[in-house]
Every structure is written in C-alpha cells, then in structure tokens.
Amino acid sequence: MSDTIIRDPNASTIKRALISVSDKEGVADFARTLAEDYNVEILSTGGTAKMLKEAGIKVKDVSDHTGFPEIMDGRVKTLHPTIHGGILARRDNDQHVKAMEENQIGGIDLLVVNLYPFVQTVQSGKDFDECIENIDIGGPAMIRAAAKNHEFVTIITDPQDYKAVLEDMKINDGGVTRKLRRQLAATAFSLTATYDSNISSWFVKQLGEDFGFPRRISFSGNLKQTLRYGENPHQSASLYTIDNDLRPGAARAKQLQGKELSYNNLNDTDAAFELVSDFDEPSVAIIKHANPCGVASNGNILEAYNNALACDPVSAFGGIIALNRTLTADVAREIVKRFVEVIIAPDVEAAALDILKSKDKIRVLTTGGMPSGDVNRRMVKRIAGGLLVQDDDIGDITKLDLKVVTDREPTKREMEDMIFAFRVAKHVKSNAIVYAKDLATVGVGAGQMSRVDSARIAAWKAQEAAKEMGLDAPLTKGSVVASDAFFPFADGLISAAEAGVSAVIQPGGSIRDQEVIDAANERGLAMVMTGMRHFRH
Secondary structure: OOOOOOOOOOOEEOOEEEEEOOOOOOHHHHHHHHHHHHOOEEEEOHHHHHHHHHOOOOOEEHHHHHOOOOEOOOOEOOOOHHHHHHHHOOOOOHHHHHHHHHOOOOOOOEEEEOOOOHHHHHHOOOOHHHHHHOOOOHHHHHHHHHHHOOOOOEEEOOHHHHHHHHHHHHHOOOEEOHHHHHHHHHHHHHHHHHHHHHHHHHHHHHHOHHHOOOOOOOOOOEEEEEOOOOOOOOOOOEEEEOOOOOOOOOOOOEEEEOOOOOHHHHHHHHHHHHHHOOOOOOEEEEEEOOEEEEEEEOOOHHHHHHHHHHHOOOOOOOEEEEEOOOEOHHHHHHHOOOOEEEEEEOOEOHHHHHHHHHHOOOEEEEOOOOOOOOOOOEEEEEEOOEEEEEEOOOOOOOHHHOEEOOOOOOOHHHHHHHHHHHHHHOOOOOOOEEEEOOOEEEEEEOOOOOHHHHHHHHHHHHHHHHHHOOOOOOOOOOOEEEEOOOOOOOHHHHHHHHOOOOEEEEOOOOOOHHHHHHHHHHOOOEEEEOOOOOOOO
C-alpha cells in the first residue's frame, strides 16, 4: 500500500505573501518556513519588515513593490492598487488577469495581517488623539479583501493559525485547501467586525450621556471557553469576554482549582460577586440559582460568612459563595464543612488554598480586585427578533434619600438594616422580599407572582432556619423588611408584620400607599420610602 498523499485539487498555491503584523509572535519562524521551504516571496512593511530582515529573512518592502513611498506618517502605505489588485483579482477571470498584466500587478496569495492595538491603547489610558491614531485603516481593508477573495487568497489574522496553514502546505505541496481558506476567512471577518465594534463602542462612550443610545449598536466578544453544555445538557454554550469591559468578575476570573466551570456556575457566580460588590463593608453572599439564600456584612469576614449561612443553610447546599475581601484560612475551614460549588473572591490566602485542596472539586476563583459600583454599563437581553438594551442598575440609596412616612421614626439600627436589606433586594428576582437583622438576611422571598407570597415564603424559610438552629423564636422577630417595589395592597406588609418585623423599607408610589402606611401605623411599625424601585427579571 502506498503512503503517497494526494494533493487536494482545490488547494491554492502560495507564491507571494504580504506580512504586516502588530502581534509578532511566531511570525519570523513562519516567514522563514515560507521562504526557505516553499520559495515564497515575502512583502512587508515598517516594523515587521525590519524584524524579519534582522532575523535573516529575505523581504521586499511594500513601497518597493508598489513603487510608491509610505506617506502621511504611515497612514498610507498599503492603500494602493498594486496591493489591492493583487489581493482581489480572481485568477479564473480573464479580464482580471488582463488588468493585472496591463498594470504590472503581481498576485498576492497569502496575507498575514493583524491590526493596530486599538483596544490595548484604550486600556492603557492613552488620550483621545493617540487612540484615534491606533485605528487601523489599511489592515482591515486588506483583510476584508483577502477574505472576500478567499477562493484564491489565504488570510491569516491570528498567530495560532500559522501551524494549520503550514501543515496544509506540507500535505498539498505548498498549497492551502479551500476548506481551510474558508475557515480563515470566517475568522478574518469576525476580527474586523470585532475591531469596528470596539471602536464604535469606545467612540460612543467618549460622547457621553448626551449622545444617548446610538442608531445602530454592535457587541463583540472573544471566545474564552467552550462549556460542557448550557443551562441543560441538550444546550450548547460558550463563554466570551468583551474587550472593552474589564470589570472584575466571573468572566475574567482566574481559576485556582476545581472542576471546569459550567454555564450555570458562571451565571450564579456572576450574580454572587455583583451582589457583594455593592457593599463597602466586609460581606459574603451565598447564591443558588442566581438568587441569594444568605447575605451578611460584618467587620469580621468569618462572622459575615457564618451570618450569611445561618439565613438558609438548607438552600446553601451546593451554592456559590462570594466574598468582597480576601478569603482567609478561617473562612476556608468553615466552607469545607459543606458541599460548595464555587468560591469567588478578590484574593485567596495561601493557607486558605491549602485547606481548600482537601475538597479539590470546589472551583476557586480570584478576580484580583472588586468592580467599581459607579460605572454605568449597558445590559443586553436577547428577545425574539431583537435586543433589549438598558443601563445597568447602579441605583443606590443613603439615609438622606429616605422619607419617613409613618408616625414612628426608625431607630439607627433599623435604618442601617433597612438600607442593607434594600441593597440586597436589588439582587433578588422580583417580586423580592428581604428580611434582615444586624446586617444579615434572615429570610429571602424571590420570584413570586405576588408580593404577599414572597413575604410569606421568606418568613416561612426564616422559621425553618430557626428550627435548624434550635431556636424557638423565628429569625424575623425584630427584623426589618425590604421590598424591591411598592406594596400594591396592605396584605404584604401585614404578612411581614405578622412575621415580627419592626420596620419597613419600600419604594412607594402605589395608589394605595396611604392604606399601607395606615396598616404600618396600626402595628407600630416604622416605614420609609425610597422613591426608587429595583425590579430584577
């Protein structure tokens, strides 16, 4: 049996390549193989040409190839008919071939280009003018031309594709197959789309809030991880990171140990870390199915964890734990006593990591810092046929924002607990009811169709938690209650009063506000209104 490999008849032979890259990883070795093994003529520009020459590779400057110098500080160098004609010409079109001959245009069979580092320039904090100068023009034009004419031209925009092209050329006697050319063209169009999307997003941001929502909006991402599956095993899923969103969180976190993260892990971990980022005090949140089953703030991070766990230890089984402080060894010792899916924190003590290794399936993530709570982002939700886009809910309240509407003024402790509870309620699926005491949740009701049901469920869960702790009185006795939106009827407030609350915080705004206020006064409750709601669907 012969071992001869048959050349693909659709393979396109590489005779001339144009290489001009900002990311120079591996390009010298790639160019050397092209030149020495396949006698490919190399054209290049600027820094790439200089680097290749210094590596001992024979290179022809693009300006020598076109007979036209680089001008305008390099803004114009590849924008020339000799370059674009060589890329765009169809080799099977007699008129195209004739135009090449009449204008002395040589075909370019391989284009290796990646773009000016616009995103990196923005991220480094450069001023407006320098960011503008790092908007590539010639690069995207050539990439799009080569990708359009992929039937005859191979386009490489990512160093990780050098290997595949060389393997194809080895099998096909210096040619690249149509299948790989098409794959590379798809990658190239994705790059230019992402590049333009990043520029557009940055430019709109520079114009500020007065510009509002642009007439057209685009979003782009870079594949970070292909996940095992989505919310359910029959759904495919992947994780993408966004170039112009460096917010610390689940997407960009570093995984120190544990199993591969799933779609649901990432969704819940994001919810948990976003919640604790709303608090300045040392805080811990335990999340299950994107809803908090326990949140607490305390000067001692271990106490914060214990208080968060006490709210609903049953639901905390298999949950996600987020901290807004470094994970200490003391907290790690408590965590490993229970089944936990993920822990996320800005940092982890070495001693804590040693303890967590005893439960090596626990996923441990570090973010390197906490996100800023005052940065407004655009949030996107896909619906059939379109996108819903809104500002992120960064709304917050302080004591000065609150309006006391009952006969009784809240105490200092009640006020602190109400602000805490209302801040937690922002992260609970609507309809949301949160009972809290001593800066810790004691009952959470989430996602019910009626507010009174959320109030009852939260109270019931608090009773169950009290039984778990061997207590006679419900945890809600002497607590405060927060509602993410107004009470449409007094029944929700009455249910909370029956659970033992002493104070209520709610947005207000119902036509029955006075009815609710009267019910609070009848029961000796203090109530404040925020004027701000926090629906979360």
